[in-house]
Amino acid sequence: MKVYDNPARSEWNTLLQRPVAEAARLEEIVSGILQQVKTGGDAAVKALTLQFDKAVVDDLQVSESEFRDAASSLDEALKTAILTAKANIETFHRRQLSEPEMVETMPGVQCWRKAVAIEKVGLYIPGGTAPLFSTILMLGVPARLAGCKEIVLCSPPDKQGKLHPAILFAAEAVGVTKVFKAGGVQAIGAMAYGTATIPKVSKIFGPGNQYVTCAKQLIQQEGIAIDMPAGPSEVAVYADASANASFVAADLLSQAEHGVDSQVILVVREKQLVAKVQQELDTQLAVLPRKDLAAKALENSKIFVITEEATALELLNEYAAEHLILACDNAGVLARQVVNAGSVFLGHYSPESVGDYASGTNHTLPTNGYAKAYSGVSVDSFVKKITFQQLTRQGLQMIGRTVELMAEAEGLEAHANAVRVRMGK
Structure with missing residues (x-):
């Protein structure tokens, strides 16, 4: 040092x-891989897995028998450690849940905000030189607490085309709905675009190397949300x-x-x-x-x-x-x-x-200086906050003239009229 x-x-x-790698060259490589997945689907994912992970994968989705084998082969002490960590993570993250609070901004005008789970989320779990099964707990626990209906997980297989037993045990423990043997840029592309086997999701979570981070940033430009640029x-x-x-x-x-x-x-x-x-x-x-x-x-x-x-x-x-x-x-x-x-x-x-x-606490955190503007993953990362409002006749009468004046000043007469026609009744 x-x-x-x-x-x-x-x-x-x-x-x-x-x-960092040279940005232009990095983006060129990643864009090319994403395009292969977008057009080639499962076949491209399998070919890229062979190219980068040196693994032949016939069936991308992990089977029930593979989950059973993983659970039976894993050391009991490690299982207990994983479940202990899961319990602590649940305890901390459960306190992040909140009920909608009704706010009356003026008589007859009620506003509130409700957290609604993102229906389909994708979790990327690095494998490579170390199978980061702990990241499954960090992402799967808040996703399940938030109420996500579909939790898809992708992780690179070893050279035998298998995932580490601890990854499968942790995934099952937190309630991941589907697990796939795919890693790197091809996994990000598969979850972003969808293939015949791997579902398209609305938001992708998880850390990775510079290629994975670049892939997440590129698919974000195409309308897929990401947790953060975690490199x-x-x-x-x-x-x-x-x-x-x-x-x-x-x-x-x-x-x-x-x-x-x-x-x-x-x-x-x-x-x-x-x-x-x-x-x-x-x-x-x-x-x-x-x-x-x-x-x-x-x-x-x-x-x-x-x-x-x-x-x-x-x-x-x-x-x-x-x-x-x-x-x-x-x-x-x-x-x-x-x-x-x-x-x-x-x-x-x-x-x-x-x-x-x-x-x-959660270990999926902003890197590369992004901590100046980003937070780490939490339950909030897996929900959208939707606002609601309801007005009584009295409430509209009280607020109506305010809205009319503001809309007229902006030259938006139809906005003003939407209030005016009601007040006239």
């Missing part, structure tokens, strides 16, 4: 950039003199192991902490099964020495990390100054991995 000692603010924009994983850690170097290094590596295009950022107050963290990184990295991926990610990662606390928080808010860890004794105070982050972890005993799996 490169170290920058109190860099000038004029350099921040350049130094905080994420590693490669990232974490920023703020550490002061009270921080434990081994804890900090472990948190950095927990995100670096996601993939070569992940990025981790460390902001320290005291320069002497840098050497301690770097030593811990070397020690812990050496024994990681995914050390090659993590090492590549660290090449794109940076350490900032920022002497002033206020300046450090300004830099972190400018970075707008997907995950932000405040490894300090005064984390509760500093947390009040955080305005741009996907999810925040306070203190020395709140590792980011707890939020990734089981604390209850």
Whole structure:
């Protein structure tokens, strides 16, 4: 990791950039794949799965027997862990449900807003180098709580054309209605356009690499909603003199192991902490099964020495990390100054991995600086808010002249007349 000692603010924009593929070339590749799926349907999805995942898939949809085999083959301790995490996620997300509140804006004029579930949603679950079955809990639980009628899931198969048993167990546990063996851009295209086997959905959720993120952004231009542009994983850690170097290094590596295009950022107050963290990184990295991926990610990662606390928080808010860890004794105070982050972890005993799996909060979060404007996934992500209003005769009499005057001033006479003809009665 490169170290920058109190860099000038004029350099921040350049130094905080994420590693990205060349945009024009990326979009060209992704557009081509989406077009293949749009015109070729199931056959294109299968061909692309063979090309990219090296897997032959005869039947895209997971069968009942595959679900049974997965449940019987999965370790009982892991099943219990998945169900425990599911329960915590349900507990947190259930509190996000709300009943319509009737508001009388003036006598006889009642307005209210009601949350209505999106009927068909698609969940994308990355497989690739790691089967992220935890993401199924993060997306499936709020989708089911919201009341979505059809929950479609796509995930890339292994080279034997199978999905990991934990993916199938988690999907069944949260109530996913259909599961398909398709990943990458072709899965996003299949859910966006629909094929003979994979249903077309109204909104697509889930993280992915730069290709998946690009695909989601492109299909959004065609009228399919997406949760957010959630790309490669990232974490920023703020550490002061009270921080434990081994804890900090472990948190950095927990995100670096996601993939070569992940990025981790460390902001320290005291320069002497840098050497301690770097030593811990070397020690812990050496024994990681995914050390090659993590090492590549660290090449794109940076350490900032920022002497002033206020300046450090300004830099972190400018970075707008997907995950932000405040490894300090005064984390509760500093947390009040955080305005741009996907999810925040306070203190020395709140590792980011707890939020990734089981604390209850959602781990599908905005990356690449989108935390400046986007929220993480919640129950609200799976509903539309529809407004209603009902007027009595008295209510229309009271508000009618206001509407007439405003409509006439805008030159919209028919609007005014829709009120006038009623008031005349």
